[in-house]
Amino acid sequence: MQRHPIIRLxxxxxxxxxxxACSSGPAPAAGAFTVWDPYPQFDASSAWAKVVGKCGxxxxxxIARQAFDTTDLTNKVLLxxxxxxxxxxxxxxxxxxxxxxxxxxxxxxADTGLDAAQxxxxxxxxxxxxxxxxxxxxxxxxxxxxxNKAVLTGAGVDPAxxxxxxxxxxxxxxxHAKGKKGITFSAIGTEEGSFQFLPWFWGSGANLTDLxxxxxxxxxxxxxxxxxxxxxxxxxxxxxxTTSWQEFATGEYAFAENGTWQLQNAKKxxxxxxxxxxxxxxxxxxPAPTGGEFVTVPxxxxxxxxxxxxxxxSCLTSPANVLDxxxxxxxxxxxxxxxxxxxxxxxxxxxxxxxxxVAKGRTGDNLGTRYPRISExxxxxVQAALTGAKTPDAALAAAQATAAAAK
Numbered sequence: 333m334q335r336h337p338i339i340r341l342x343x344x345x346x347x348x349x350x351x352x353a354c355s356s357g358p359a360p361a362a363g364a365f366t367v368w369d370p371y372p373q374f375d376a377s378s379a380w381a382k383v384v385g386k387c388g389x390x391x392x393x394x395i396a397r398q399a400f401d402t403t404d405l406t407n408k409v410l411l412x413x414x415x416x417x418x419x420x421x422x423x424x425x426x427x428x429x430x431x432x433x434x435x436x437x438x439x440x441x442a443d444t445g446l447d448a449a450q451x452x453x454x455x456x457x458x459x460x461x462x463x464x465x466x467x468x469x470x471x472x473x474x475x476x477x478x479x480n481k482a483v484l485t486g487a488g489v490d491p492a493x494x495x496x497x498x499x500x501x502x503x504x505x506x507x508h509a510k511g512k513k514g515i516t517f518s519a520i521g522t523e524e525g526s527f528q529f530l531p532w533f534w535g536s537g538a539n540l541t542d543l544x545x546x547x548x549x550x551x552x553x554x555x556x557x558x559x560x561x562x563x564x565x566x567x568x569x570x571x572x573x574t575t576s577w578q579e580f581a582t583g584e585y586a587f588a589e590n591g592t593w594q595l596q597n598a599k600k601x602x603x604x605x606x607x608x609x610x611x612x613x614x615x616x617x618x619p620a621p622t623g624g625e626f627v628t629v630p631x632x633x634x635x636x637x638x639x640x641x642x643x644x645x646s647c648l649t650s651p652a653n654v655l656d657x658x659x660x661x662x663x664x665x666x667x668x669x670x671x672x673x674x675x676x677x678x679x680x681x682x683x684x685x686x687x688x689x690v691a692k693g694r695t696g697d698n699l700g701t702r703y704p705r706i707s708e709x710x711x712x713x714v715q716a717a718l719t720g721a722k723t724p725d726a727a728l729a730a731a732q733a734t735a736a737a738a739k
Contacts, residue, residue, distance in 0.1 A: 364396035365637075365644065368409065369423035370625060371661070372399040379660040387647035391640050409630070413437040418630035420641040421648070423470060426458040426693060429626050430700035433459075433466040437630055440464040444629040444642030450651060455666045458693025459626050461700055467626035468649040471663025473592040474691045475531055475620040476683060481604040483512050483586045491606055496615040497554060500587075504563040507586040514563035516579040517589040518571045519555065519718055525711040527621055527694075528573065528589055529555070531610040533710075534692065535618025540699060540706050543713065544725070544732035550613065552717050552724035559718055569718050591623065592684050593662055607683045609690075622691045624663055664688045705738040 367384055374380045381397060388395030400408060402425050409432065412418045418437060432438045441448055448456055448468045459467040479491055487506040494500050504514040518528045532555065533540075538548035558564035567579065573590055580588030583603050589610065598605050609617035627648050629641045647653060651667050658665045658674070664684050665671050671685045695703045709731035716727040 365391075365393040365421070365640065366419040367395055367397045367421045367423070367644070368405060368419040369397065369399050370402045370405045370425065371423075372401060374399065374660065379656045383648065383653050383657050387644045387653070390647055391643045393640060393644075395644075409437065410435070413630060416633070418632070420630070420632065420637060421644050422628045422630050423625045423648075424467075424628060426469065426622060426624055426626050427695050427703060429459045429467050429628060430461050430695045430703070432628070432630075433461045433464070434701050438466045439629045439631050439638055439642075440466055441468065441642075444638050445646065446627070446629060446642045447646045447650070450669065451649075451666045452668055452689065454691060455622060455624075455688070455693070457696040458622060459628075460696070460698075462698070467628035468645065469622075469666040470625050470627050470649060471654065471658040471661055471665055472622045472624040472688050472691065473663055474622055474684070474687045475528065475589055475591050475610060476687050477515075477608045477610055478580060478588045478590055478594070478598060479606050479608060480580070480583060480586055481606055483507060483584075486510055487512065487586070489586070491608060494608055494611060496611050497613045500611055501557075501563075504558065504561075504586065508561070508563055513565065513579075513585045515558060515587040515589070516565060516571065516576045516585050517555075517568050518573045518576045519568045519714050520570055520572055521711050521715045522572075523707060523711070524573055525714055526707040527623075529710065529714050530692075530694070531589075531618040531620040534620075535610065535612035537613070540697065540703070540710075542732065543706065543710060543735060544729045547613075548728050549725045552714060552728060554613075555714070556717050556724055569715065592664060595662065595680070595684075607680070609683060609687055617687065617690050619690050619692045620687055621694050622688070624666075706735045709734040709738075 365388060371380060384397050385395055405424060406428050409418060409422060409424065442464065446468055448465060451468055455469045455472050456465060459465050484491055487510045489503045489506050494503050507514050519525045532551040533548060536547040536551040538545050538551060559566060576588060577590050577594050577597060579585060581601050610620055612618040627645045629638060629645055632638045651670050654665055654667060655670050655673055665674060675682045675685055713727035713731035716722040717724045
């Protein structure tokens, strides 16, 4: 059997994930079906682990679940696939799906019977590789603008007035004039920086296949103007999404770009907050990148094992089970009917559901494994422009040249 060039894909896969810690979980029992996921924070008593066990029982097999941090999981899967020891079911970060699919690690849902009929198409697109789909999202998160109600009220800003870049600039100017801080975000030179820049990039009308377009330049110039005018702190250059949130949590900032995963922290912040969609340049909600994992089925030696794995994966992503899973994982569901249930239970999720509806997968638009080779020059351009090393247009021209040479 021909071996796939899996190892050469390792660096691209790692570049598209967020770095964290190490693995946990027991060694799999002999004969058990293995499920690997990136949720070491959830033990056997968690809602997520109980859903995994139930889905195994429904398929008539014992489940051995192993949990790893996101980057560690990606590395282990690539190496396990090379050694023909991949898990039966794999829950993996969405940008990595195309890398694993192109490396021959994953089976398409057409082969395994994994049901994607009720999944929102914009979310499913992250697993579409050359017309074949290789997994189903367990749920999604994305980015929006948190705002401090007291800071905006003190500056005479109505949050509902923030509908495009011009009105956001006007709000920031009023906040700045009152001696408060404007907006914080993460522009660090990693995937987190690209992730946070993409709503502005896409919201300008730019496309990742042309990093040097006039639209792209307008987005980077927008961010640079905020630093130049004192609307955003210079610390954004090194901010992660966590340290950016910590700045917002001081209560001094009007806005913070961050994700669904900060909702519980927002409720503990000690001040009234709200959430707005990130505005596109000329109005409406900008497409933000999707975060979250896909349930996939790696290639196995036995067709029967693949079909059983497909049944387990379908169970994990079925509307009947996914509400509990998404609640545990703090995700917006990928299934519109379940999204409605989430909003009914938690009305403050509506803005996040709306954001997810217009979100985009980073590897979409048929970028696949090209995405990491575009993302790294992009975050480098953001760094160069915000530090003043290059103008936005020069920085993005250099990024486009680098990305084009890496094809």
